Amino acid sequence: MADTLSDQAQATDPALATLSPRARVWTLFVTCLPVLLVISSMVALNTALPDIASATSATQSQLTWIVDSYTLVLACLLLPAGALGDRYGRRGALLLGLVVFAVASIAPAIWSDPLHLIIARGAAGVGAAFVMPATLSLLTAGYPKEQRNKAVGIWAGAAGSGAVVGMLGSGGILHFFSWQAIFWGFAGAAGLLFVLTLTIGTSRESVAKPLxxxxxxxxxxxxxxxxxxxxxxxxxxxxxxxxxxxxxxxxxxxxxxxxxxxxxxxxLLDVRLFTNPTFATGAAAITVFFLAMFGFFYIVMQHMQLILGYSPIKTAFALTPLMGPVLLLSATAFWYVPRIGLRLVVFTGLGLISLGFLLMSDVDIDAGYGAVGWPMLVMSFGIGLLTAPTTSAIMNTTPDDKQGVASAVNDTTREVGAALGIALAGSLLAAQYTELLTPRLPAALPEPARDAVLGSLGHALEVSASLGPQGAAVTELARTAFVEAMSTSLLGMAIIVGVSAVVIGLWAPGRDDRQLAVVERLTRRG
CATH class of the missing domain: 4.10.860 (DNA Excision Repair, Uvrb; Chain A)
Structure with missing residues (x-):
């Protein structure tokens, strides 16, 4: 390959390189809002799925793809969209993404057939794929390297809070309006952000290269x-x-x-970057902590709503303690990372997340909010420690001309990690729930009712309401099996994240930017 990493490192766009401090702060503010919208949109519809199912007669598979089509399209287009932004202009990519996102969000509010919803959410994912990498690359191009980590920390904190913001927003909307209002809210927010984006500068590759x-x-x-x-x-x-x-x-x-x-x-992406321990550590750690975070949301949201009886908005408020440590530690990462090094940050952060899962796995059927509340706070400190440093590790080791692609790598690892976390947590929970409940159900329970009860706790609660006196006993059996299955799933997640903490911690560079000697020896032998 003719180009080397040093050959690719170009100056940022002069228009952004000479921004005043006030203009940089405004750019930071404007670029944080679209990523907050994109991330919140990933989880906001989960609170509305019961209403959507009732209004559209969507099957369970269709409901799943109403949520997942957005994630799937977003994940697969991030790298190409980031490269297009680098090539033709990052602000233009952001504006295009916001327009596509807004139009795609209006469609479900007008056409409410399940297939139309799936297509519209996939189209919104196309827009989101242009938005996410453009926000971070505009930000890093607008800040000099000595100030970049502070800005990236704030951006990462906003991204890390997006899931809770999405649940709060959708829960509040559903409290007063129908589910279609969520889509109108998405479209309105995208329209406002389009106008704000016109007020900031742009950047692109200083030397145009073929895509x-x-x-x-x-x-x-x-x-x-x-x-x-x-x-x-x-x-x-x-x-x-x-x-x-x-x-x-x-x-x-x-x-x-x-x-x-x-x-x-x-x-499109110089894959040799993955041989850089800092870049590889950032990508691996982001994948694991998003796996953990979305796996946690998948399990705990069901526990709060189906076991504790919380409404969607009460569930969102119950999860808000996550935001404090994430925002605080993200904004101060520029101070603590140079002092303790990326290795200790990653090991400690993933270790705290694993500990949080482990503490939460002790939950029982009679436990209240405290059983998940304080372990969640432990996890939030781990997530906060990781959020900004891992993103900075990717962005700071990538040439300035490829910041859009670097941002796309950062975002793709998040999407793959989130999908993997939901899949792992969902599989562990479903398998254990069915295995535990099957031998406990009364033999006289009709086969259709048995199948529904074994399908999920949500279905079990619906069916139990129509079973008369027998329903209360079935409800209790299903609730107990769910909590026991949840405990096993959380323990499994604790092991996965704990092992990852050790493996990635060994690979990560320390405060002196060097890996542990044993890893260096193994690398040389390989």
Whole structure:
């Protein structure tokens, strides 16, 4: 490959490099809001699914894809969209993304057939794919390197709070309006952000290079197939041929992308960046902590609503303690990371998340909010420690001309991690729930009712209401099985994250930017 990493490092756009401090702060403010919208949109519809099912007669599979089509399209287009922003202008990419997102969000408020909802959410994912990398790359291009970590920390804090903001917003809307109002809210917010985006500067590659279309097609298809397989795993099982085949094909295409990029004169993504321990640590740690965070949301939101009886908005308020440590530690990452090093940050952050899962796994049927509340606070400190440093690790090791692609790598790892977390948590919970409940149900329970009760706790509560005197006993059995299954799932998540903390911690560079000697020796031998 003719270009080296140093050859690719170009100056940022002069218009942004000379921004005044006030203009930089305004750019930071404006670029944080769209990413907050994109992330909140990922989870906001979860609170409205019961209303959507009732209004549209959507099946469970259709409901799943109303949520997942957005994630799938977003994940597979992030790298190509980031590259287009680098090539043709990042503000233009952001504006385009906001327009597509707004139009796609209006459609479900007008046409409410389940298929139309799925298509519209997929189209919104196209817009979101242009929005996310553009926000972070505009921000990093507008700040000099000595100030960049502070700005990235604030951006990362906003992104990390997006899920809770989305639940609060959608819960508040549903308290007063119908589910269609959520889509009107998305469209209105995107329209306002379009106007605000016109007030900031733009940036692009200082030397225009041809876009790597073969690489874009291969990685887009590979990520799409991989994420599809992961998303289908909870419903079909990890041993299903479609799930296995999708994951294998997605992985093979990702490897093929790496081979293609090594042969390209102007690659979409210089895959040699992954040999940089700082870059690789950032990507791996983001994947794991998003896996943990969205797996946690998937399990605990069901516990709060189905076991504790919380409404959607009360559930959102119950999760708000997550935001405090995430925002505080993200904004101060520029201070503590240089003092303790990325290795200790990653190991401690993932360790705290694992500890939070472990403490929460002790929950029982009679436990109240405190059983999940204070372990959640432990987890939030771990998430807060990781949020900004891992993003900075990716952005600071990537040439300035490729900040859009770097931002897309950062965002893609988040999406894959989130999909994997929901799939793992969902699979563990569903398998344990069915296994525990099957031998406990009364033999006289009719087969259709039995199948529904074994399907999920939500279905069990619906069916139990129509079973007369027998319903109360079935409800109690299902609730007990769910809590026991939840405990096992949380323990499994604790082990996964704990092992990851050790493995990534060993690979990560320390305060002196060096890896542990044992890892260096193993790398040299390899």
């Amino acid at each position: 790597d279309w073969p690489g874009a097609v291969v990685i887009g298809g590979g990520v799409a197939i991989l994420v599809f397989g992961i998303l289908e795993a909870p419903a079909r099982g990890w041993s299903d041929p479609l799930v296995i085949g999708s994951i294998v094909v997605g992985a093979v295409m990702s490897v093929a992308f790496g081979v293609i990029e090594l042969r390209q004169r102007h690659p």
